[in-house]
Amino acid sequence: EAGVAQSPRYKIIEKRQSVAFWCNPISGHATLYWYQQILGQGPKLLIQFQNNGVVDDSQLPKDRFSAERLKGVDSTLKIQPAKLEDSAVYLCASSPYRGSANNYEQYFGPGTRLTVT
Amino acid sequence: RKEVEQDPGPFNVPEGATVAFNCTYSNSASQSFFWYRQDCRKEPKLLMSVYSSGNEDGRFTAQLNRASQYISLLIRDSKLSDSATYLCVASNRLAFGKGNQVVVIP
Numbered sequence: 128e129a130g131v132a133q134s135p136r137y138k139i140i141e142k143r144q145s146v147a148f149w150c151n152p153i154s155g156h157a158t159l160y161w162y163q164q165i166l167g168q169g170p171k172l173l174i175q176f177q178n179n180g181v182v183d184d185s186q187l188p189k190d191r192f193s194a195e196r197l198k199g200v201d202s203t204l205k206i207q208p209a210k211l212e213d214s215a216v217y218l219c220a221s222s223p224y225r226g227s228a229n230n231y232e233q234y235f236g237p238g239t240r241l242t243v244t
Numbered sequence: 245r246k247e248v249e250q251d252p253g254p255f256n257v258p259e260g261a262t263v264a265f266n267c268t269y270s271n272s273a274s275q276s277f278f279w280y281r282q283d284c285r286k287e288p289k290l291l292m293s294v295y296s297s298g299n300e301d302g303r304f305t306a307q308l309n310r311a312s313q314y315i316s317l318l319i320r321d322s323k324l325s326d327s328a329t330y331l332c333v334a335s336n337r338l339a340f341g342k343g344n345q346v347v348v349i350p
Contacts, residue, residue, distance in 0.1 A: 160338070167252075169250075169343055172340075175338070183338075218287060236287060
């Protein structure tokens, strides 16, 4: 079974530029997540989708971050404009929907390492 | 108070020994918990789910203590390959801890 795919793997941009990340979840997984992981910290949830609807985006800095999952499959996360503190690894994860709000076994992609200079 | 707290360590453990560490959570509404393993510069990988009273998988045992609001992970007969950071996550708000770094020493 193919895992979660993400691209690009690495990105270096200057502050105030924009950047986009792409994620393709495991086939059949209804739930998709984007996380930000800063060095030395645990992953921080940015946004959670159930199919193409947003379940939780309370920690997404909406003035500069946006995400979409238009057809309920792959997803993009965009940052515009980027700040130095956005340097982090952006992880995408997916999980199967098992009919219960508490089944959150997640499968992570390899991440995109973003450096903002 | 953070939703999920872990002592980052590192936990230095001799090969073959047992190591255990806890993860405390603040939201009593959380109903399920997970342990993930994260190797350096890699993505987290699911290690164990922790429902109700706990779970065991080979050398790994996870326990849940709802009264004191913590989960624990115990690794028996530690192998060099167990060296990693172990992240716990509470299902409510999907809050991850910082992780417990384990270093198994030959």
